[in-house]
Amino acid sequence: MNSPARSLIGQTIVDDGPISFETFMEIALYSEVGYYRNEDVFGIAGDYYTSPHIHPIFASICALQVEKMWKAMDQPAPFFIMEQGAGDATLAKDVLEAISILNQDLYSSLTYICVDRRKIEIDDNSHIEIVQSNQLEPFHRTGVFISNELIDSFPVKMIEIRDRKIFEIYVGINSRGSFEEILVPIAIDDYMDFLPSKIEQLNGYRGPLNTKMDDWYSNISDALNCGFVITIDYGFDREVFFSMEKSHRLLQTYYKHVDGSNPFQRIGSQDITAHVDFDTLKQSGHKYGFKECGYFSQAEWLNSMGLDKLLCKMRADGLENRNTINLISALNDISGLGGFKVLIQGKNVEHFDVRDLNSDVFWPPGLEFPQVKNVHMSNARKPETWETNFF
Numbered sequence: 001m002n003s004p005a006r007s008l009i010g011q012t013i014v015d016d017g018p019i020s021f022e023t024f025m026e027i028a029l030y031s032e033v034g035y036y037r038n039e040d041v042f043g044i045a046g047d048y049y050t051s052p053h054i055h056p057i058f059a060s061i062c063a064l065q066v067e068k069m070w071k072a073m074d075q076p077a078p079f080f081i082m083e084q085g086a087g088d089a090t091l092a093k094d095v096l097e098a099i100s101i102l103n104q105d106l107y108s109s110l111t112y113i114c115v116d117r118r119k120i121e122i123d124d125n126s127h128i129e130i131v132q133s134n135q136l137e138p139f140h141r142t143g144v145f146i147s148n149e150l151i152d153s154f155p156v157k158m159i160e161i162r163d164r165k166i167f168e169i170y171v172g173i174n175s176r177g178s179f180e181e182i183l184v185p186i187a188i189d190d191y192m193d194f195l196p197s198k199i200e201q202l203n204g205y206r207g208p209l210n211t212k213m214d215d216w217y218s219n220i221s222d223a224l225n226c227g228f229v230i231t232i233d234y235g236f237d238r239e240v241f242f243s244m245e246k247s248h249r250l251l252q253t254y255y256k257h258v259d260g261s262n263p264f265q266r267i268g269s270q271d272i273t274a275h276v277d278f279d280t281l282k283q284s285g286h287k288y289g290f291k292e293c294g295y296f297s298q299a300e301w302l303n304s305m306g307l308d309k310l311l312c313k314m315r316a317d318g319l320e321n322r323n324t325i326n327l328i329s330a331l332n333d334i335s336g337l338g339g340f341k342v343l344i345q346g347k348n349v350e351h352f353d354v355r356d357l358n359s360d361v362f363w364p365p366g367l368e369f370p371q372v373k374n375v376h377m378s379n380a381r382k383p384e385t386w387e388t389n390f391f
């Protein structure tokens with residue numbers, strides 16, 4: 001069926017000739033008829049859940065991390081949290097609620113800036129500013145920049161390695177009117193920063209190449225003068241990323257909680273995402289003055305702030321229902337969300353190891369967590385036919 005997004009891509013190719021996969025993904029996701037214009041993207045009625053949607057404990061731990069960083073920076077005021085790719089602002093609202101419970105001094109100095117290419121609708125909240133954009137303004141703020149599953153949603157080039165040569169995938173239209181892939185040779189030298197040193201063993205490899213990280217860090221650098229960048233996403237270190245084991249498995253689609261691998265299906269109705277090469281992130285960040293302060297699996301990071309202890313206590317107390325405990329456990333399950341990566345970088349802050357910072361952190365006893373709301377999976381009723389897909 002010809003969806004509006006499919007028609008727009010077809011017309012672009014008719015007008016301008018074959019387009020790179022990156023342009024295809026840009027139109028399929030972010031044009032005026034693209035996937036991210038759909039109302040229901042997140043949650044039970046949408047296509048996937050992310051960590052903030054599981055339970056507000058995730059946001060509470062993010063809030064703890066921000067509070068630790070704020071204290072380590074000598075409690076500056078005003079203080080900003082900037083979240084790019086804030087989605088439906090679930091994380092933003094819960095982090096603010098958690099900080100209001102945790103630390104009134106921080107709360108009163110805090111503004112949370114949510115930036116997203118989608119329009120974000122929220123009820124009045126004097127601490128939240130909404131910006132609809134694909135980048136941050138040059139705020140030059142002090143604070144914390146955070147993103148969860150942002151980078152995986154950036155349009156990427158797709159490459160294939162054949163006989164030590166690298167080809168970029170373009171999309172054209174064949175004589176039957178269907179989209180077809182066209183492989184265009186590219187100069188290896190132009191992509192040295194993104195590729196592994198040896199490509200001999202990668203004959204037949206296919207995977208995404210995100211070449212926009214320098215621009216991204218340059219933009220964050222203009223927005224954040226002093227503070228930390230917390231990047232949470234799924235992906236691998238370069239050695240694993242560029243391996244035959246991961247070949248053809250790094251570009252994924254999501255539709256109604258089921259994952260797939262064909263970006264040419266359901267154009268405009270399904271999400272398309274690409275795993276992240278974390279070595280590129282570290283490298284690009286470094287160029288713009290962001291030094292690595294910590295690199296963890298999501299499970300390690302959450303546990304460093306007490307999630308594992310909290311779960312043990314919940315199980316021992318038997319006060320929470322088992323379904324809630326199982327959902328929260330998904331956050332630090334290494335075979336699922338817990339296997340995501342958390343990269344923490346600092347700019348113009350005393351260089352330290354986040355592991356030391358977090359070693360004594362725990363949600364203070366006696367304090368409530370933020371309320372579970374309708375957007376959270378722990379509150380959702382699961383239809384019988386529904387397959388759980390967390391990202």
Ligand SMILES: C[S@@+](CC[C@H](N)C(=O)[O-])C[C@H]1O[C@@H](n2cnc3c(N)ncnc32)[C@H](O)[C@@H]1O
Pocket residue numbers: 036042050051052053084085086087088115116117118133134135147148149150153154
């Ligand atoms: C996979 S969703 C994640 C949403 C949210 N962070 C969460 O965890 O539920 C990715 C979000 O990033 C947004 N996005 C993608 N590229 C962006 C950009 N350059 N600037 C701002 N938002 C962007 C998309 O519109 C989408 O809402």
